[in-house]
Amino acid sequence: xxxxxxxxxxxxxxxxxxxxxxxxxxxxxxxxxxxxxxxxxxxxxxxxxxxxxxxxxxxxxxxxxxxxxxxxxxxxxxxxxxxxxxxxxxxxxxxxxxxxxxxxxxxxxxxxxxxxxxxxxxxxxxxxxxxxxxxxxxxxxxxxxxxxxxxxxxxxxxxxxxxxxxxxxxxxxxxxxxxxxxxxxxxxxxxxxxxxxxxxxxxxxxxxxxxxxxxxxxxxxxxxxxxxxxxxxxxxxxxxxxxxxxxxxxxxxxxxxxxxxxxxxxxxxxxxxxxxxxxxxxxxxxxxxxxxxxxxxxxxxxxxxxxxxxxxxxxxxxxxxxxxxxxxxxxxxxxxxxxxxxxxxxxxxxxxxxxxxxxxxxxxxxxxxxxxxxxxxxxxxxxxxxxxxxxxxxxxxxxxxxxxxxxxxxxxxxxxxxxxxxxxxxxxxxxxxxxxxxxxxxxxxxxxxxxxxxxxxxxxxxxxxxxx
Amino acid sequence: xxxxxxxxxxxxxxxxxxxxxxxxxxxxxxxxxxxxxxxxxxxxxxxxxxxxxxxxxxxxxxxxxxxxxxxxxxxxxxxxxxxxxxxxxxxxxxxxxxxxxxxxxxxxxxxxxxxxxxxxxxxxxxxxxxxxxxxxxxxxxxxxxxxxxxxxxxxxxxxxxxxxxxxxxxxxxxxxxxxxxxxxxxxxxxxxxxxxxxxxxxxxxxxxxxxxxxxxxxxxxxxxxxxxxxxxxxxxxxxxxxxxxxxxxxxxxxxxxxxxxxxxxxxxxxxxxxxxxxxxxxxxxxxxxxxxxxxxxxxxxxxxxxxxxxxxxxxxxxxxxxxxxxxxxxxxxxxxxxxxxxxxxxxxxxxxxxxxxxxxxxxxxxxxxxxxxxxxxxxxxxxxxxxxxxxxxxxxxxxxxxxxxxxxxxxxxxxxxxxxxxxxxxxxxxxxxxxxxxxxxxxxxxxxxxxxxxxxxxxxxxxxxxxx
Numbered sequence: 023x024x025x026x027x028x029x030x031x032x033x034x035x036x037x038x039x040x041x042x043x044x045x046x047x048x049x050x051x052x053x054x055x056x057x058x059x060x061x062x063x064x065x066x067x068x069x070x071x072x073x074x075x076x077x078x079x080x081x082x083x084x085x086x087x088x089x090x091x092x093x094x095x096x097x098x099x100x101x102x103x104x105x106x107x108x109x110x111x112x113x114x115x116x117x118x119x120x121x122x123x124x125x126x127x128x129x130x131x132x133x134x135x136x137x138x139x140x141x142x143x144x145x146x147x148x149x150x151x152x153x154x155x156x157x158x159x160x161x162x163x164x165x166x167x168x169x170x171x172x173x174x175x176x177x178x179x180x181x182x183x184x185x186x187x188x189x190x191x192x193x194x195x196x197x198x199x200x201x202x203x204x205x206x207x208x209x210x211x212x213x214x215x216x217x218x219x220x221x222x223x224x225x226x227x228x229x230x231x232x233x234x235x236x237x238x239x240x241x242x243x244x245x246x247x248x249x250x251x252x253x254x255x256x257x258x259x260x261x262x263x264x265x266x267x268x269x270x271x272x273x274x275x276x277x278x279x280x281x282x283x284x285x286x287x288x289x290x291x292x293x294x295x296x297x298x299x300x301x302x303x304x305x306x307x308x309x310x311x312x313x314x315x316x317x318x319x320x321x322x323x324x325x326x327x328x329x330x331x332x333x334x335x336x337x338x339x340x341x342x343x344x345x346x347x348x349x350x351x352x353x354x355x356x357x358x359x360x361x362x363x364x365x366x367x368x369x370x371x372x373x374x375x376x377x378x379x380x381x382x383x384x385x386x387x388x389x390x391x392x393x394x395x396x397x398x399x400x401x402x403x404x405x406x407x408x409x410x411x412x413x414x415x416x417x418x419x420x421x422x423x424x425x426x427x428x429x430x431x432x433x434x435x436x437x438x439x440x441x442x443x444x445x446x447x448x449x450x451x452x453x454x455x456x457x458x459x460x461x462x463x464x465x466x467x468x469x470x471x472x473x474x475x476x477x478x479x480x481x482x483x484x485x486x487x488x489x490x
Numbered sequence: 491x492x493x494x495x496x497x498x499x500x501x502x503x504x505x506x507x508x509x510x511x512x513x514x515x516x517x518x519x520x521x522x523x524x525x526x527x528x529x530x531x532x533x534x535x536x537x538x539x540x541x542x543x544x545x546x547x548x549x550x551x552x553x554x555x556x557x558x559x560x561x562x563x564x565x566x567x568x569x570x571x572x573x574x575x576x577x578x579x580x581x582x583x584x585x586x587x588x589x590x591x592x593x594x595x596x597x598x599x600x601x602x603x604x605x606x607x608x609x610x611x612x613x614x615x616x617x618x619x620x621x622x623x624x625x626x627x628x629x630x631x632x633x634x635x636x637x638x639x640x641x642x643x644x645x646x647x648x649x650x651x652x653x654x655x656x657x658x659x660x661x662x663x664x665x666x667x668x669x670x671x672x673x674x675x676x677x678x679x680x681x682x683x684x685x686x687x688x689x690x691x692x693x694x695x696x697x698x699x700x701x702x703x704x705x706x707x708x709x710x711x712x713x714x715x716x717x718x719x720x721x722x723x724x725x726x727x728x729x730x731x732x733x734x735x736x737x738x739x740x741x742x743x744x745x746x747x748x749x750x751x752x753x754x755x756x757x758x759x760x761x762x763x764x765x766x767x768x769x770x771x772x773x774x775x776x777x778x779x780x781x782x783x784x785x786x787x788x789x790x791x792x793x794x795x796x797x798x799x800x801x802x803x804x805x806x807x808x809x810x811x812x813x814x815x816x817x818x819x820x821x822x823x824x825x826x827x828x829x830x831x832x833x834x835x836x837x838x839x840x841x842x843x844x845x846x847x848x849x850x851x852x853x854x855x856x857x858x859x860x861x862x863x864x865x866x867x868x869x870x871x872x873x874x875x876x877x878x879x880x881x882x883x884x885x886x887x888x889x890x891x892x893x894x895x896x897x898x899x900x901x902x903x904x905x906x907x908x909x910x911x912x913x914x915x916x917x918x919x920x921x922x923x924x925x926x927x928x929x930x931x932x933x934x935x936x937x938x939x940x941x942x943x944x945x946x947x948x949x950x951x952x953x954x955x956x957x958x
Contacts, residue, residue: 114826114830115826118826118829118830121829127629134632136632139628139629139631139632140628142628142631144626144628144631148623148624148626151619151620151623151838152619152620152623152624155616155619155620156616156620158612158616160607160608160610160612161595161607162809163607163610163612163807163808163809163810164602164604164607164808164809197832198666198811198832198833198835198836199832199833201830201831201832201833202831202832205830205831205832209702213704214682214704227830230830231830231831234677234827234830234831236681236682339631340631340632341630341631341632341834341836341837341838342631342836342837342838343666343832343833343834343835343836343837344836358582358583358586359702361586361589362582362586362669362673362695362698362699362702363669363670363673363699363702364665364666364667364669364670364673364811364832365666365667365669365811366809366811367666367811367836368666368809368810368811368812368835368836368838368839369809369810369811370619370809370810370836370838370839370842371836371838371839374838
């Protein structure tokens, strides 16, 4: 990240924390420059950036001051309150029907699970693919079997290490995307009939996975900003004796919620106390808008009870289908399951990612992507404020690319989805995200397509549909 | 295939069938040329080819005569006789341990499941990969989801149609290799606790799949030449009411057995009469040495009860991980399972195969590969005859690249495997291929690496080990 952006982020963080208070004066440009060892131009550009974001304001002849934040027009959605029941999962067909509707390119992808592929360095990846297959030793096509290409595992481990997260190459099993990693981890720790604890709302693929393995779901109250409620989780663990907990610590899909870092340790300890494995889906962990990567629960997993899963699909190479698991105690079991279920991930995809990661441009790409997504979030929230009916609630996530909306009254978002599809707009209705019939008045909106000129007008269209 | 090869194959077939008898005179070159509308040169080359294979012999001034086949020195293995019991499967770890030993390139790959990658057109595939990713529309990386790239499905269907097998693009779900296809098909038709009928011996991945899904196995007697015994199958179906039958109709792994074509219809009808789905693993179907592709059971599946699975991994592109299922009635269910378990197959791999198949060289490659493999089979059998102890039995398959051996006395092939590994030679012990402890005196040998100069000497080494 360029110096001025880093300095601006640091100040934004201090403002968000309240360390710098409203109406407090920032150091003068000259003073900040001297104290921080930055050029005056760097400080000035940082201040301009904060000014553009509405965080500070220049007062003539007085300097820069922290500005009162623009009133948050739309409140955040409420804490969910699922009943404390174990539910057999039978939503696969409904989920599939809802998802298959949104694949056509003519549809405005507000319901998509991916960011715009135009934000990804596909050209560089193709170059990497070309270079790596040209050098390919034929034998590699039959020996790069599970647990995956050693160099790829080393480079992934290196990224974790760079963020202060202790994951080694030998801890990793390469899979066909995070989805396969999650499915294999779930299979490794459960037997048919077991109960698994999920967030409420939860990522629909978790529901599909439970259904396929004949597992029961217990959904636990989850805050739209701070994630799963630890007290409720503790109660649920005691009551249901689950075989596993499956959740997302950072930028949860669909809420965008992140468990505060100090609470992640508590989460891991709570589950370790009960000996319950935690399946951690961290596919959005790299898409943070703050200064540093939030440490996953895996980072404080002393017991090997966290099965951490992630991928390149959301931030680099969706179609390449390369993900991984760091399954702790179950590494050998997951490796075995991978070998028996689909042998290995595609070798060309693995080699292309080795070449791309070794090239050293991944961090820069991610910085750009995060910048783009955080601006896209603000633009999308603004459009929703403008067009959606009063009483609408919306999240404001610090990473990822999803908003979660609660609509007022008794709007059924599956009906809204149908009406929107008739206008070539997709969205993800709330019903997708629960084993029961919760969240009927909710929806998830993808703001990861800021390059698509149809996106903001589509919000206006949705607003008009909601106005009736 | 060139004309002379096709004509030679036709004659070889007539000789094998006994339509042309030993010492029978073939038509003169001139006569055959006139009657078949072939040039004399073509007929002569065909005769020379048959002569080289020892099938005919030229007698001076008399013409060409069918030759008595060289005495078969080693008899074929016996029909298996598994007990008629449903067995819980618990061999995953043993199988995994046996398989992980054989991955290093320094090991002579007699235990490998793949043919030599040097026999595959990897250079052409890399060209296809380069061309196709260069043209790639970024959106394709997020919309080529299950059931897979439409053009790839069309080209696969076209190949089936070319062989007179009625499979359409819409019948196909693209998967991460045939292994995933088989696993998803099994999942679609079973519930935990169900029983599944397998061949005896069976492909070990079937055992792994059953174990993972908590299914019980019933193994049915299987002839080393003609495959599963239909009477025994009928009895087993009546007795065990299985949720499915899983088998290979062509060049079964490990036996190399092929169900005779006239009996495939009977097989399909038998199972249809009981309403039992058939999971047909046809990954070796394209590696036939005869004149035409054996028609899979799927070709006579009027009821949609056959879930047919295949891939490019054994004959074209092992590391690309592209396979498919034609799951009949369960097409929508398998498509749904694929989407929920690993989303889609790698897009670069799919596009590369589209480009390669459209290029039109696949059939020629396959003809060369079949030629190479059938010569490799003969050379391998000869080496075994020379070096293995008397009493050894061996198959002589008409396709694929595996031999199945029964060793005399009470040799335990797991001990042999250990001794061989110490000499950097892998093999697949018979115990891999049964849910119980059958086939301890058997082994599978891969003859698909004729380009590897270590292979035939390794057979001599095994013979010396066996001689003690």
